[in-house]
Structures are given as C-alpha cells and as structure tokens.
Amino acid sequence: MREGDDMTDVGLDHDVTPLTHEGETTRIPLRRPVERDLTPAERRRYARQIAMPEFAVDGQLRLICARVLVIGAGGLGSPVIDYLARAGVGEIVIVDDDAVVESNLHRQTVHSQSNIGMSKAVSAAECVGAANPLVRATVRDERLTYANVDRLVAEVDLVIDCTDNYEARYLIADATSRVGVPCIWGAVLGAVGQASTFWAAAPTGGVTLRDLYPDEPPATELNCASVGVLGPLCGIVASWMAADAIKLIVGFGAPMLGRLLAFDMDDGTVTQIPLQSSIKTRTPASASLVRPLSDEVRWVEPAELAAELASASSLTIVDVREEVEREIAQIDGSILRPISDLDDAIGTIPPGPLVVHCHFDGRARSAYTVLRAGGRDDVRVLRGGIDAWAREVDTTLARY
Numbered sequence: 001m002r003e004g005d006d007m008t009d010v011g012l013d014h015d016v017t018p019l020t021h022e023g024e025t026t027r028i029p030l031r032r033p034v035e036r037d038l039t040p041a042e043r044r045r046y047a048r049q050i051a052m053p054e055f056a057v058d059g060q061l062r063l064i065c066a067r068v069l070v071i072g073a074g075g076l077g078s079p080v081i082d083y084l085a086r087a088g089v090g091e092i093v094i095v096d097d098d099a100v101v102e103s104n105l106h107r108q109t110v111h112s113q114s115n116i117g118m119s120k121a122v123s124a125a126e127c128v129g130a131a132n133p134l135v136r137a138t139v140r141d142e143r144l145t146y147a148n149v150d151r152l153v154a155e156v157d158l159v160i161d162c163t164d165n166y167e168a169r170y171l172i173a174d175a176t177s178r179v180g181v182p183c184i185w186g187a188v189l190g191a192v193g194q195a196s197t198f199w200a201a202a203p204t205g206g207v208t209l210r211d212l213y214p215d216e217p218p219a220t221e222l223n224c225a226s227v228g229v230l231g232p233l234c235g236i237v238a239s240w241m242a243a244d245a246i247k248l249i250v251g252f253g254a255p256m257l258g259r260l261l262a263f264d265m266d267d268g269t270v271t272q273i274p275l276q277s278s279i280k281t282r283t284p285a286s287a288s289l290v291r292p293l294s295d296e297v298r299w300v301e302p303a304e305l306a307a308e309l310a311s312a313s314s315l316t317i318v319d320v321r322e323e324v325e326r327e328i329a330q331i332d333g334s335i336l337r338p339i340s341d342l343d344d345a346i347g348t349i350p351p352g353p354l355v356v357h358c359h360f361d362g363r364a365r366s367a368y369t370v371l372r373a374g375g376r377d378d379v380r381v382l383r384g385g386i387d388a389w390a391r392e393v394d395t396t397l398a399r400y
Helices: 040-045 056-064 077-087 120-131 149-154 166-179 231-250 285-289 302-310 339-348 362-373 385-392
Strands: 067-071 091-095 136-140 158-161 183-189 192-198 259-264 269-274 316-319 354-357 379-382
Touching: 056 231, 067 077, 067 149, 077 091, 077 120, 077 231, 091 120, 120 136, 149 166, 158 166, 158 231, 166 183, 183 231, 192 231, 231 259, 302 385, 339 362, 354 362, 354 385, 362 379, 379 385
Parallel strands: 067 091, 067 158, 091 136, 158 183, 316 354, 354 379
Antiparallel strands: 183 192, 192 259, 259 269
C-alpha cells in the first residue's frame, strides 16, 4: 500500500486464513478493482484479454490499479516489462543502473541499436510508452543496495527479480520477505533456466529463495558473458514470469508458489520440482542487514583505483579473466592470471599490494579468497570489474 492510497480503491479483495506475518492477513487477488468501468480505449486495447472468463472486466481493472517493481531490464526483464505493459499493468517501476551495449541486443528485446549507450531503465521505459501509452513507466536509474531496497519494495504490490547475480537476488528475497510482498524470480544461463514465485506470506504457506538456496553459492562468473545464453530461452522463462504476475494480481489459476520450473532447451523439457519451506532453519530476513555479503572482501572503486594509478602506486592489477576476454578489453599495465590457473600461479605474481578484477566481480571475489589463502594479505577487488572501469574511467574500452 502506498502512502495516500484510498482503501476503497486499492487493496486486497477477500479474506483468507490469517498467517503470522507482522500481524497482517494475506489475501489473493493482490488488488481490488477500482469502482469504474473500462473506457472505450481500454476496451478496444484489452478486448482479447477481457474475453477470457477468468479475467473479464474486473481482472483488467485489477491490473490497471496495480504497481509492479521489475529489477533488471536485461534478458529476462525485457520481455517481462513488455508483456506487463501490453497487458495493462497500471505502473511498472524499472530499476537498472546499467547501460545498453551491443551484446545485449540478441536477447534484450526492449532495446534496439539506437539505444546503445542509453540507460537500460530509460530505454525500457521508452518501450513501455511506445507499446502502451495507458501504462506509466517509472524509471529508477540506480543501483539496488541495502540502503534503498526496502523502500523500493514497500511501494509496490509485486516484485519481479530479473537480476543476474546472487548477491542482488538474496537482497531482493530478504526485502520481499520483510515487507510481505510476492517475488517472482527467474534465472537463465546457456540453454537452461529456472523460475518460481516466492512469497513468505502466501496463503498456502511461505516459500522463499532461501528455501531453494539456503546459502549464497560460491562466487563465480559463470554468466551469459562467459558461457553464453540462448536468446529465446530468456523469452520463454520471462513469459512464464509475466504470466504469474498477471495471475497473482488478477487472482486466477495456479501461480508458481511452492514449485520450481526447470527449463532445459537442449532436451526440450520443462520439469516441475516441489519446494518446501525450511522456516525453522531459515536465516531470518532481518539478518541480511547485519552484515552485507559485499563486506566479505575488500573493495576498491574504479575512480579510487584510477587515482592510485595516477600517483605512481606500486600496486599490481591482476586480471583473472580468460585470454579471449582480455583480447576484447584490458586495463593498461595489468597482468593476466586466469582464475582457473590461479592456485598454481600465485608464486608468479609480483610482491606488493594487489587489485584483482574480472568482467564484473564474481571471479575476482573467488580470486580474493584464493590469494588470501595463498598468503597474500594486501588484496582488494575492483568493484564492478572491467565493465565498471569502462563505464566510469576509460570509456574508450569495449564493453561486452
């Protein structure tokens, strides 16, 4: 509920068995329809949707007064945003602090050649306006952090997690658990994908990301930049996510609550896996605020590193990517020690302070652990990797 909302127009539609979640009762559908009829323009635009008996005019009105937060406007976020806009969700809040690059275009369907270099959030909002001028797109061109996540989540009815790293995913999962709103989640890599809907306060019992993955997987950079991703798979998984959002808002069908869908495009299969709550052993949602995951390593910001290099610092920059990536872009003066060979290569790294980097910072975080275990104490990780360096320091470098 947003401050100033009128309970007669906005809210939940019918009572269900109360759940213990901060003293509140959870109900489905997520929205009560406003007490008005559809305009002629709305009836024309949504005619094929309201023709569905389980949808009808009331369902469309529920969508019109809904507010959905989409975090990430990339491979999954693009189709999700597009489908929600075309379905008539009243307001879509788009969070993404990245910019469009050419390698995004084979799968990120809301962006085009002319949008290269533009903020992804702004580009996606432009697509919403072009697809459906009846929908409001709100741009949040900012990085998701522990400082802003609760505020962003508390302002909406539903969150859709389209991020590509587990630090952000846990951040979102814990915030939605604290606030009590549903979180639709998806992930894709190569030719496989996963999707589910997590809701700590669901009427049928709460399942969250921490029930699927109790602890953050080891830092890695197995992502679409390093192993690739099948473009149509993003659309398949995202379509399922968008459909679940619509079902939750309108109140029909069986959402993905309590089950994980696993997509394998190599085999052409979709497998359903039941999930159960591990609430007795689950880490409390508030615990994530005590010690952010990012505090496990020592970070250096791109601008800070640039200033140190300009002052003739004696530090060594260690690139832990693969040779093929280094051919695309590299930081001047850095040395290559791929993460796959780092254990055996520690002795070949010059003495003195080190800064490790990769494409973003997943592999560099792993390298930090390896180097510390190997006796190197003065180690830092370049936050955001060479991608952040190319955005903030050396804009002549290619991004990939």
